[in-house]
Amino acid sequence: MNISILGGGLSGIALAYFLQDDERIERIDIWEKEDGIGGLCRSIRKNGYTYDIGPHILFSKDKEMLNLMLSVLKEKNDLRRSNQIIYKGRNVQYPFENDLSKLPEDDRNYCVQSFENNPYRNYVPDNMLQFFLKTFGEGITNTYLRPYNEKIWKYDPAFMDTQMVERIPQPTDDEIRRSAAGETVDGYVHQLYFHFPREGGIEAVVKGFEKRLGEKCHIHLSALVEKVARTDVGFIITAEGVENRAGIVVSTMPIQELCAVYEGMNEDIADNVRDLKYNSIQIVFVHVEEDYSGDNFAFMIPEKDVIFHRISKMDFLGEAYHRREGATYMVEITYRAGDYTDSLSEDEIKCRIEDGMVYLGFAQNSSEISFINITKHRYAYVIYDLHHRKNMNAIRSYFKAEGIHLSGRFGNFEYWNMDKVLREAGNLAARLKEKNL
Numbered sequence: 001m002n003i004s005i006l007g008g009g010l011s012g013i014a015l016a017y018f019l020q021d022d023e024r025i026e027r028i029d030i031w032e033k034e035d036g037i038g039g040l041c042r043s044i045r046k047n048g049y050t051y052d053i054g055p056h057i058l059f060s061k062d063k064e065m066l067n068l069m070l071s072v073l074k075e076k077n078d079l080r081r082s083n084q085i086i087y088k089g090r091n092v093q094y095p096f097e098n099d100l101s102k103l104p105e106d107d108r109n110y111c112v113q114s115f116e117n118n119p120y121r122n123y124v125p126d127n128m129l130q131f132f133l134k135t136f137g138e139g140i141t142n143t144y145l146r147p148y149n150e151k152i153w154k155y156d157p158a159f160m161d162t163q164m165v166e167r168i169p170q171p172t173d174d175e176i177r178r179s180a181a182g183e184t185v186d187g188y189v190h191q192l193y194f195h196f197p198r199e200g201g202i203e204a205v206v207k208g209f210e211k212r213l214g215e216k217c218h219i220h221l222s223a224l225v226e227k228v229a230r231t232d233v234g235f236i237i238t239a240e241g242v243e244n245r246a247g248i249v250v251s252t253m254p255i256q257e258l259c260a261v262y263e264g265m266n267e268d269i270a271d272n273v274r275d276l277k278y279n280s281i282q283i284v285f286v287h288v289e290e291d292y293s294g295d296n297f298a299f300m301i302p303e304k305d306v307i308f309h310r311i312s313k314m315d316f317l318g319e320a321y322h323r324r325e326g327a328t329y330m331v332e333i334t335y336r337a338g339d340y341t342d343s344l345s346e347d348e349i350k351c352r353i354e355d356g357m358v359y360l361g362f363a364q365n366s367s368e369i370s371f372i373n374i375t376k377h378r379y380a381y382v383i384y385d386l387h388h389r390k391n392m393n394a395i396r397s398y399f400k401a402e403g404i405h406l407s408g409r410f411g412n413f414e415y416w417n418m419d420k421v422l423r424e425a426g427n428l429a430a431r432l433k434e435k436n437l
C-alpha cells in the first residue's frame with residue numbers, strides 16, 4: 001500500500017514518522033510545494049539571523065507530545081516566560097487579570113468593581129464577547145480583552161464562538177483582589193516554562209522528525225499538488241505535472257487549497273469552505289541599536305493606534321538568536337486579503353512600525369531602527385467565527401465520505417498548536433494502522 005501526504009509541515013512529516021513502522025505500508029510520499037519542509041514551523045534565515053513565522057515556543061499540557069518534540073532536538077534552551085501587556089504606557093505582566101495593581105487607579109477600580117458585581121456571571125455565553133463579560137466582567141473586558149482580541153483577530157469577538165476561550169479559568173474574587181493590591185500572581189502556569197531549540201529556530205523540531213524517517217519515506221520538495229482525483233482503486237495525485245498513484249491520501253495542506261485541486265469538488269461544500277474565516281500575518285524583523293526593553297520576551301499591544309499587536313524580543317530565546325548589540329524584535333501584524341492593513345504599502349507598514357516602536361519606547365527615534373526582513377504568510381490563524389463549527393462539520397463529513405483524511409492545523413481548519421497537531425497526527429496514524437489496508 002502507498003500513502004500520499006499532501007503538505008510537508010509538522011503534521012505531514014510527523015504523520016510519516018508515526019506510520020513508517022507499519023509493515024503493510026510500502027511507500028510514503030510527502031508532497032510539499034515549497035523548497036523546504038516545515039510549513040508554519042519553517043525558520044527564516046536572513047543576514048545571519050534565524051527566526052520563525054511568529055514567535056514559536058514549545059510548551060504543552062500534553063507531556064507525551066512535548067517530550068516527543070524535545071526528544072528529536074539536539075539541544076534545547078529552557079526558559080521562563082516574561083511577557084508584558086503595554087497598557088497606557090505601563091507594563092502589566094501577562095496575564096492581565098493577574099497584575100491589576102499596575103493599572104492607573106480609575107481603571108483598576110473599574111476592573112475590580114465590575115468583576116465583583118458582575119451582572120453577566122450567570123449567563124451561558126453564546127459568543128466570545130459574552131464569555132469575556134461573564135468570566136472577567138466589563139472592566140477587564142473593555143480595557144484589555146476586547147481591544148486586544150479585536151486587534152489580533154480583526155474580527156468582533158461578538159461574532160466569534162467560544163471554542164478558543166471556554167477552557168480559560170475564571171479567577172476568584174480573592175485572586176482579583178490580591179492582584180489589585182499588588183501581588184503579581186503567575187497565571188496560565190502551563191505556559192510559564194517553555195523550551196526552544198538551542199539552534200536553528202523552531203524548524204529544528206520538524207528537521208528532527210525528518211532525520212528519523214526511514215527509506216520508505218520520500219519527501220518531494222517544490223512539488224505543488226495541482227490535482228487530486230479519486231479512482232475506483234485509490235487516488236491520483238498530480239504534482240508538477242506528474243501523476244502519482246496512492247491507495248491512501250492524507251491532506252495537511254489548507255482545506256481551501258485541497259478544495260481548489262480536488263476533482264469534482266461538491267459545490268455546496270465549496271461554499272462552506274469559502275465561508276471559513278482566517279487571518280494572514282506579516283512578520284517584520286527589525287533591529288534597534290539600543291536595548292530599551294529589559295529581560296522580557298513578548299509584549300502585547302491592545303492600543304488601536306499602534307499597527308502591530310505583538311512585538312517579541314528574539315534575543316530572549318538564547319545566544320544563537322542574539323546576533324549583535326542592541327535588540328532584535330519580531331513584529332506581528334495580522335490582516336485579511338482586501339482589508340485596510342492589506343491595502344498599505346511596505347513603506348507605509350514600515351513607517352507605522354517605526355511610529356509604534358518609538359511611541360511605546362522600543363526606540364528613541366526611528367534612526368535607531370533598521371529593517372531586516374518582511375514576509376507575508378497567507379494562512380496563519382483560524383478564526384472561530386459563528387459559522388466555523390457548522391462549516392467544518394459539513395466539510396469533514398464530505399471528505400470522509402470521499403475517503404480523504406484531513407490532518408494538521410489548516411488541513412482540519414482548527415486553531416491547533418504543535419502539540420495538538422502532533423497528537424492528532426499520532427491518532428490518525430493509529431486509526432490507519434487499525435484498518436485493513
Ligand SMILES: Cc1cc2nc3c(=O)[nH]c(=O)nc-3n(C[C@H](O)[C@H](O)[C@H](O)COP(=O)(O)OP(=O)(O)OC[C@H]3O[C@@H](n4cnc5c(N)ncnc54)[C@H](O)[C@@H]3O)c2cc1C
Nearest residue numbers: 007009010011033039040054056057225253408409417418
Ligand atoms: C504566528 C504563529 C505563532 C505560532 N506559535 C506557536 C507556538 O508558540 N507554539 C506552538 O506549539 N504552535 C504555534 N503555532 C502553530 C504551529 O505553527 C502550527 O500548529 C503548525 O506549524 C501546523 O503544522 P501543519 O503541518 O498542520 O500545517 P502547515 O505548517 O501549514 O503545513 C501545511 C503544508 O502544506 C503545504 N502546502 C500548501 N498547499 C500545498 C500544495 N498545493 N501542494 C503541496 N504542498 C502544499 C504548505 O507549504 C505547508 O508546508 C503558531 C502559528 C502561528 C501562525
